[in-house]
Amino acid sequence: TGNHWGYGKEDGPSVWHNNYPVAQGNRQSPIDIIPQQASHDPSLGPIVLNYDQCTSTNISNNGHSVVVEFDDSDDRSVIQGGPLDNPYRLKQFHFHWGGKGCHGSEHTVAGNSYASELHLVHWNAVKYRTFGEAAAAPDGLAVLGIFLETGDDHRWLHTITDALYMVKFKGSVTDFKRFNPKCLLPSSLQYWTYLGSLTTPPLHESVTWIVLKEPIIVSDKQMGKFRLLLFSGEEEDQRKRMENNFRPPQPLQGRKVRSSN
Numbered sequence: 001t002g003n004h005w006g007y008g009k010e011d012g013p014s015v016w017h018n019n020y021p022v023a024q025g026n027r028q029s030p031i032d033i034i035p036q037q038a039s040h041d042p043s044l045g046p047i048v049l050n051y052d053q054c055t056s057t058n059i060s061n062n063g064h065s066v067v068v069e070f071d072d073s074d075d076r077s078v079i080q081g082g083p084l085d086n087p088y089r090l091k092q093f094h095f096h097w098g099g100k101g102c103h104g105s106e107h108t109v110a111g112n113s114y115a116s117e118l119h120l121v122h123w124n125a126v127k128y129r130t131f132g133e134a135a136a137a138p139d140g141l142a143v144l145g146i147f148l149e150t151g152d153d154h155r156w157l158h159t160i161t162d163a164l165y166m167v168k169f170k171g172s173v174t175d176f177k178r179f180n181p182k183c184l185l186p187s188s189l190q191y192w193t194y195l196g197s198l199t200t201p202p203l204h205e206s207v208t209w210i211v212l213k214e215p216i217i218v219s220d221k222q223m224g225k226f227r228l229l230l231f232s233g234e235e236e237d238q239r240k241r242m243e244n245n246f247r248p249p250q251p252l253q254g255r256k257v258r259s260s261n
């Protein structure tokens with residue numbers, strides 16, 4: 001179909017601009033973050049996450065990633081502080097990862113990529129009525145990016161990786177209640193922040209990115225379970241393993257990356 005996109009040779013990031021011209025815009029994501037070039041901004045306060053009342057609802061495979069959705073009908077789970085002028089409501093989180101033994105983060109740090117990257121997606125419910133409306137507005141979304149590095153088993157990631165077999169195929173969804181993503185945070189909330197975009201079509205330039213400096217550690221075995229997911233639906237005869245679902249870094253176009261203290 002016309003707007004079908006993916007991560008392969010024919011439909012991947014290098015051709016997205018054909019259907020989504022904004023792919024060549026001036027605030028695209030991800031980017032390569034160069035720590036020495038980031039400017040320390042003393043006015044940047046700490047990030048504050050209030051996830052305690054959080055209400056996850058389901059986990060699903062949307063054919064591009066695995067997504068955990070939250071009930072965003074009120075301000076139970078919000079991110080605020082840092083570069084944000086008001087609280088942004090938690091809507092979903094999802095991951096991007098590489099193939100076996102390959103790295104698959106979207107943002108890179110001084111040219112180095114991590115095994116995977118977790119995106120916690122929040123929207124500006126103070127200014128916009130719906131997530132879709134916010135997703136198209138320049139100050140509509142705030143995405144918290146967390147790098148995953150391989151090492152020891154992550155104590156809490158099992159809750160997610162143990163559920164992945166239930167959402168193997170594109171379009172599958174299953175209940176996933178009472179998961180609090182606070183358990184996926186590293187010990188430090190030090191971050192870089194810059195203005196960017198969605199990293200998948202429609203690539204709207206609507207995201208205030210907040211990328212944590214400290215990665216979380218997960219095991220190769222846990223990462224391997226993400227690769228049991230498929231890009232393809234149950235009815236498709238060709239099974240395509242879900243991996244390398246990341247967009248490479250995009251031109252900075254003169255943007256400033258700021259660093260928390």
Ligand SMILES: CCc1cc2c(cc1OS(N)(=O)=O)CC[C@@H]1[C@@H]2CC[C@]2(C)[C@@H](O)CC[C@@H]12
Nearest residue numbers: 119121132135141143197198199200201202
């Ligand atoms: C920020 C997380 C997010 C949201 C969306 C996408 C992709 C996203 O992941 S990412 N990697 O953070 O950019 C692609 C589909 C988008 C959706 C935002 C809302 C929409 C734009 C809908 O209105 C129609 C298509 C949707």
Ligand SMILES: [Zn+2]
Nearest residue numbers: 094096119199
């Ligand atoms: Zn993402």
